[in-house]
Amino acid sequence: xxxxxxxxxxxxxxxxxxxxxxxxxxxxxxxxxxxxxxxxxxxxxxxxxxxxxxxxxxxxxxxxxxxxxxxxxxxxxxxxxxxxxxxxxxxxxxxxxxxxxxxxxxxxxxxxxxxxxxxxxxxxxxxxxxxxxxxxxxxxxxxxxxxxxxxxxxxxxxxxxxxxxxxxxxxxxxxxxxxxxxxxxxxxxxxxxxxxxxxxxxxxxxxxxxxxxxxxxxxxxxxxxxxxxxxxxxxxxxxxxxxxxxxxxxxxxxxxxxxxxxxxxxxxxxxxxxxxxxxxxxxxxxxxxxxxxxxxxxxxxxxxxxxxxxxxxxxxxxxxxxxxxxxxxxxxxxxxxxxxxxxxxxxxxxxxxxxxxxxxxxxxxxxxxxxxxxxxxxxxxxxxxxxxxxxxxxxxxxxxxxxxxxxxxxxxxxxxxxxxxxxxxxxxxxxxxxxxxxxxxxxxxxxxxxxxxxxxxxxxxxxxxxxxxxxxxxxxxxxxxxxxxxxxxxxxxxxxxxxxxxxxxxxxxxxxxxxxxxxxxxxxxxxxxx
Numbered sequence: 001x002x003x004x005x006x007x008x009x010x011x012x013x014x015x016x017x018x019x020x021x022x023x024x025x026x027x028x029x030x031x032x033x034x035x036x037x038x039x040x041x042x043x044x045x046x047x048x049x050x051x052x053x054x055x056x057x058x059x060x061x062x063x064x065x066x067x068x069x070x071x072x073x074x075x076x077x078x079x080x081x082x083x084x085x086x087x088x089x090x091x092x093x094x095x096x097x098x099x100x101x102x103x104x105x106x107x108x109x110x111x112x113x114x115x116x117x118x119x120x121x122x123x124x125x126x127x128x129x130x131x132x133x134x135x136x137x138x139x140x141x142x143x144x145x146x147x148x149x150x151x152x153x154x155x156x157x158x159x160x161x162x163x164x165x166x167x168x169x170x171x172x173x174x175x176x177x178x179x180x181x182x183x184x185x186x187x188x189x190x191x192x193x194x195x196x197x198x199x200x201x202x203x204x205x206x207x208x209x210x211x212x213x214x215x216x217x218x219x220x221x222x223x224x225x226x227x228x229x230x231x232x233x234x235x236x237x238x239x240x241x242x243x244x245x246x247x248x249x250x251x252x253x254x255x256x257x258x259x260x261x262x263x264x265x266x267x268x269x270x271x272x273x274x275x276x277x278x279x280x281x282x283x284x285x286x287x288x289x290x291x292x293x294x295x296x297x298x299x300x301x302x303x304x305x306x307x308x309x310x311x312x313x314x315x316x317x318x319x320x321x322x323x324x325x326x327x328x329x330x331x332x333x334x335x336x337x338x339x340x341x342x343x344x345x346x347x348x349x350x351x352x353x354x355x356x357x358x359x360x361x362x363x364x365x366x367x368x369x370x371x372x373x374x375x376x377x378x379x380x381x382x383x384x385x386x387x388x389x390x391x392x393x394x395x396x397x398x399x400x401x402x403x404x405x406x407x408x409x410x411x412x413x414x415x416x417x418x419x420x421x422x423x424x425x426x427x428x429x430x431x432x433x434x435x436x437x438x439x440x441x442x443x444x445x446x447x448x449x450x451x452x453x454x455x456x457x458x459x460x461x462x463x464x465x466x467x468x469x470x471x472x473x474x475x476x477x478x479x480x481x482x483x484x485x486x487x488x489x490x491x492x493x494x495x496x497x498x499x500x501x502x503x504x505x506x507x508x509x510x511x512x513x514x515x516x517x518x519x520x521x522x523x524x525x526x527x528x529x530x
Contacts, residue, residue: 197223271323
């Protein structure tokens with residue numbers, strides 16, 4: 001180090017500042033320099049920012065003897081800077097080895113996430129190497145080095161930390177507590193892991209599109225960012241928050257009502273998953289405790305779809321969540337306004353419909369864009385605190401021309417029955433196993449789910465359907481293991497059955513269905529949901 005600089009550093013604390021995002025930087029830097037007497041080391045654009053505001057700072061190249069390399073991509077990666085950050089207490093006494101030591105590091109990272117999101121909205125395909133320019137190396141290294149040495153170093157990796165840091169400095173007469181620095185280190189390592197996780201998922205996504213990566217890689221990172229705290233979890237005594245996976249915002253617009261609860265969000269997603277199975281006609285789904293209690297489509301109107309869905313189980317619909325695949329109309333809103341509902345989610349709300357529904361101050365109204373096709377998605381299920389199960393998302397869509405549909409009985413289904421079979425099959429995959437759905441005329445008439453036996457699920461659905469079971473179709477998420485299901489269905493005069501098949505009892509089950517002149521389709525696909 002130059003002799004004239006040694007005098008500058010003598011007896012002084014040092015802050016290293018190099019940031020891409022300069023929000024909130026001026027009051028922080030000014031306080032460090034003018035109030036607490038810090039020497040500030042800085043680089044490139046940050047140094048110019050401080051100079052323009054007449055805040056004293058020393059260009060790091062004056063210490064290292066090296067200017068920026070590779071167009072600014074290498075500027076802080078130097079042994080003297082990292083020695084000053086990593087120096088422990090005993091090292092800091094040896095000025096020949098460590099000419100200066102760093103007490104505060106202020107760094108943030110290239111905006112990889114923001115650039116990724118910007119490109120996602122662009123129609124043109126960018127240079128595949130473009131995003132490499134937004135992968136920070138020096139900043140990540142500085143953050144990790146400062147966090148590692150938290151007993152002596154404050155690491156500020158986010159502008160949201162500046163105020164709390166200055167409060168600590170004021171409270172401690174120019175010093176921060178060990179626990180505060182440890183908290184900053186925890187946040188710094190989380191920031192670093194999140195950033196690396198974003199890059200990992202972006203590159204993995206590219207490889208998956210090219211078919212160059214296993215659907216289940218050996219290592220998986222889950223970069224989660226808190227979107228908002230929730231009032232509580234499933235129950236009032238449980239804490240909860242909503243997190244985004246590799247994103248910091250929800251993909252829906254909260255329009256009106258009380259804040260969404262933990263259970264609201266779960267039920268809202270369950271209802272949305274079913275509603276978006278249907279694309280041709282208006283569809284309505286009513287969900288309670290993560291299970292559908294009424295589903296219907298209509299060629300006439302959104303209001304008709306709601307009325308038909310409600311008819312399945314009006315009692316369970318009380319306090320439910322309703323989802324539509326088309327904008328909510330004024331007529332539909334008028335039919336819903338006198339029923340206690342927690343949430344209504346739809347692609348949009350007509351202005352008059354919104355006026356009707358928003359008169360209920362607690363009713364949550366949520367707008368959500370219909371999903372596009374995103375193949376290769378992964379479903380994560382937490383087994384315990386430290387174990388996860390991963391599986392590919394069930395993307396199998398049923399349709400009348402599906403080649404896996406096999407007519408197993410002598411009697412063939414009518415066109416109307418086949419249409420109802422596809423309708424019921426789209427729903428049963430979303431009902432907790434063991435699951436049975438009874439449907440007729442594009443609406444559910446009975447749903448039985450979450451039972452430990454298939455006959456139990458069928459009896460639950462039949463009890464709800466009563467006389468409406470006559471000529472209805474029956475969808476089962478798993479094969480029918482015994483003839484008792486056929487006897488029960490025949491007694492209720494069910495007309496047709498759609499089920500996976502594959503049981504050793506298939507011949508007996510099909511034989512009995514033939515005896516009762518029923519029609520049956522096997523799909524060859526099981527649709528369990530746990």
